[in-house]
Structure formats: C-alpha cells, structure tokens
Amino acid sequence: MTEPMISIGDFARRAGVAASALRFYETQGLIASARSTGGRRHYPRGELRRIAFIRAAQAVGLTLDDIRAALASLPDGRTPTKADWEKLSKGWRPLLDEKIAAMTRLRDTLGHCIGCGCLSLKVCALYNPGDIARANGAGARYLLGDKVEETLSAHRKPPSSSEAASARRAPRRRKL
Secondary structure (H helix, E strand, C coil): CCCCEEEHHHHHHHHCCCHHHHHHHHHCCCCCCEECCCCCEEEECCHHHHHHHHHHHHHCCCCHHHHHHHHHCCHHHCCCCHHHHHHHHHHHHHHHHHHHHHHHHHHHHCCCCCCCCCCCHHHHHHHCHHHHHHHHCCCCCCCCCCHHHHHHHHHHCCCCHHHHHHHHHCCCCCCC
16 A cells, blocks of 8 residues: 655645745655645655654754765665654764754853854954954854854953054054
8 A cells, every 4th residue: 555645745744844845855865755746845755754853853953964875875766764863863873962062162251252253343353463364264263163262262362562562553454
C-alpha cells in the first residue's frame, strides 16, 4: 500500500512552515516530493516527521549541513525515529556545548565591547590602536571565536602609554 500524498499547500499548513521553505528544503535534499501529472508537488505524509526533525535540529542551532549529514546517516533514507533522534542528539552534545560556551562569552562581554566592529571609536581607539583588528577581517571579530579571551584581557588592563599615544594619533573616521 502506498503512503498518502499531501498537496504542498496542505503539507505546508500541517508542517507549520511556508511552502517556499518546503521547496528550499527539497532543493537542499532534506525532503522529497512527487509531482502530479500537472507538475504540482505532493509530499508523502511521512515527510512531516522529517520537517519536525529539521525544525527541531535548527532550533538547537544545527546547520543545514549538520542536518543533511544526520538524515543521510539513516538507513535507506528513512524518516527519523525517536531512537534515531536520541542517538543523533548525543553526537551533537559537543557542538551544542561549544555554542553554549560561545553565547556565554558573548553575554559576559557584551557590555564591554562589540567585538571591534566598531560603535565607539573613543573606547576602541584605546583598545584597538591603529585599527589593528582589521587584520582579522571585516566586521566584529573578537567575539567570534578564539580572540574573546584576548579581548577580555585587553579590556581588563589599561593601555600602555605608547598604545594611548598611538590611539590619539590614529586617524579619525568621518561620520556619515
């Protein structure tokens, strides 16, 4: 007996996601549909569990690549069971612990520095003389990884007199 098929509109309502998200997940190889003779997408009812799995995995911070790998690890591309979720989620613990630690560092340093993105030239001129943070790339860098502790250390100690003098000589950015 074949599994009942659900039109994309009904499937989207039942899954609680937009039809565009379903089409995106399909292009990413996370779910599969069949086409009617008129070319419309129809989904097997069992794909609802795959959507629930995808949404739950995204809610805990997993990337689509992580989710794709997890789904690919299941035999015969089957829909994840409760036992599958338990097994896979144990493997994700180190990744989640790392994300929790990064968010904790962000929370604890948020009041001190925005990661030299920079919103406060007056303060960052002291802690980032000559815009040395630009060597790490564009955007906020110090709060995105290993530089967090280095930044915290810099914020805890006053700048040396040569750093302060260099900061005073640093060119000012024009306001737009």
